[in-house]
Amino acid sequence: GVADQNGTLGTAEETMETLVTVGNRVTVCGLLEDNNTSGTDFYVFDVQSGTSAGTVDGTVDYCFENSFEDATIEVWAKGVSNPLATFTTAHTEGSFDVELLDGEKHYLSVAANSAPYTAANYTLTVEVESMMTPIFSEGFEVWPPLNFTVTDDDPCLDWAQSSQTVVPPGEWPTEGSNLAYFNSYDCQTGSESLVTSSLNLSAANTVLLFIDMFHDPGYGGSFDNIQVQYDDGNGWINIGLQLDRPAQVQGWETEMVDLSALAGKTSVALRLFTTTAYGNNIHIDNVALMSK
Structure with a gap:
């Protein structure tokens, strides 16, 4: 959670180190609080297959301590105007799929859907599954x-x-x-x-x-x-x-x-x-x- 609570994509890119993968996955942990006091959490990671494959299949796994209130998770790529994936009902645990762009910087954002939101620890893992050719x-x-x-x-x-x-x-x-x-x-x-x-x-x-x-x-x-x-x-x-x-x-x-x-x-x-x-x-x- 060192890199959370930084508010905007631009601030995230300027203030954070890019996350390092273990194998073909990257995992982050944070504390999500009421948006009135905390704001959106952002994380930065790169996708580098070394093959210039264009896109790669990925999965986002999430786990929230909060079982009742929803959060929104989005995956963005630098230079692309719309999010690559948006999941609006994240609570407890689950997963969703996303197409990532090979060779590009990506942003993972987490935000509470409404205030008040009961503060909750969370874990997110982005895993690369298969390449497009x-x-x-x-x-x-x-x-x-x-x-x-x-x-x-x-x-x-x-x-x-x-x-x-x-x-x-x-x-x-x-x-x-x-x-x-x-x-x-x-x-x-x-x-x-x-x-x-x-x-x-x-x-x-x-x-x-x-x-x-x-x-x-x-x-x-x-x-x-x-x-x-x-x-x-x-x-x-x-x-x-x-x-x-x-x-x-x-x-x-x-x-x-x-x-x-x-x-x-x-x-x-x-x-x-x-x-x-x-x-x-x-x-x-x-x-x-x-x-x-």
Whole structure:
């Protein structure tokens, strides 16, 4: 519990040492008190498989002395805007599953759901279970990219390669020396796509697509966007939520699209169907399709 009661993710990262694993697990102990006096407890740990596997399966086991009042446990990854897992009814003991990001810093948070809360000791253990394996990974280091066909359906719009963001300018790729960008800033209407070849997902149970996408607040009402689609012989169909460019905070975020509905298919193509709303450009990097 040395690292608890520090209130925010930023404070947790600045004030704590990263937890060290024993084997493939890390365990923390703390004292959870009324939120009016204590606040959220945060812990920091890294996931490093050494294989760049993308994601790893994990389990969070918990044990609380409090048998009646619920606490919320969340698992976050640095640079990802939403928690990887949220469990809102933690009391006594139990467990839940989480997909962790290989090579990334993670945060484990614990908070009482309401006040008053009877102070309770707790133990949390995060254990890595199995790795996801890459189907492909695209960093746009060469152009045209190795894993996508670039469409050219609109005379104004293009997907292209750059060493930095273009509009807004000057931000570096998340990995490697290059990124891909879509020139929505130049064109009022239209769409282009990055299209994969046919993929065999017959051996997969879980399929996840990760995209590093640059967001910025410019032209906040212009929702330039990427929609992931698939074609299994029946035409292009949307899957997952539309990924919009505008955001209040400028920077890279790792977007995750769950494609597990496609698991088991023997032949399916994917495309990043990208549409301009005449705002700033769309920039992406480090696209990875993972399965297990």
